[in-house]
Amino acid sequence: MDSILTMFLLFIAALTALIAYLILPHVPVTLLTTVAAVMLAVGLWWHWTQFAIDYRLSTWQEGLRNYASYAILFVVILLSYGFYVFVWQSNGGSVAAAVQQAQAAVRNAGRKATSQIVGGTTRALSTASNTLFSEVQPTPRLNASMVPLA
Numbered sequence: 106m107d108s109i110l111t112m113f114l115l116f117i118a119a120l121t122a123l124i125a126y127l128i129l130p131h132v133p134v135t136l137l138t139t140v141a142a143v144m145l146a147v148g149l150w151w152h153w154t155q156f157a158i159d160y161r162l163s164t165w166q167e168g169l170r171n172y173a174s175y176a177i178l179f180v181v182i183l184l185s186y187g188f189y190v191f192v193w194q195s196n197g198g199s200v201a202a203a204v205q206q207a208q209a210a211v212r213n214a215g216r217k218a219t220s221q222i223v224g225g226t227t228r229a230l231s232t233a234s235n236t237l238f239s240e241v242q243p244t245p246r247l248n249a250s251m252v253p254l255a
Contacts, residue, residue: 129137192203
């Protein structure tokens with residue numbers, strides 16, 4: 106024997122199906138859209154009122170957002186200090202020598218990249234100009250008299 110809850114749920118499903126089948130096709134689309142938007146807003150509001158505390162407790166990391174700028178500043182200071190200590194010890198106390206060495210490396214890499222780009226561009230342009238401006242060699246045509254008979 107089925108329980109009363111099952112019968113009640115079947116009745117609710119049948120009633121919903123009747124309403125959807127008989128009434129909703131005659132309701133204007135703008136009214137349906139408006140009702141759906143209002144019901145969505147109400148559902149979101151109800152959900153927020155029920156679960157706001159759970160969201161606040163589950164996202165405890167959000168409280169750390171207030172200290173993010175201080176953490177970044179601390180990391181920048183530590184990295185700067187580490188850089189200067191490393192350069193001071195590796196170059197015998199000359200930061201200027203390390204800066205000049207870095208500038209020279211950047212200049213050499215730039216020169217190499219520029220020469221490769223210019224060389225590739227020159228080759229592409231010469232190939233394109235040879236293709237466009239070269240004379241077309243006529244291809245020999247075969248006449249009927251030139252075809253050997255077997």
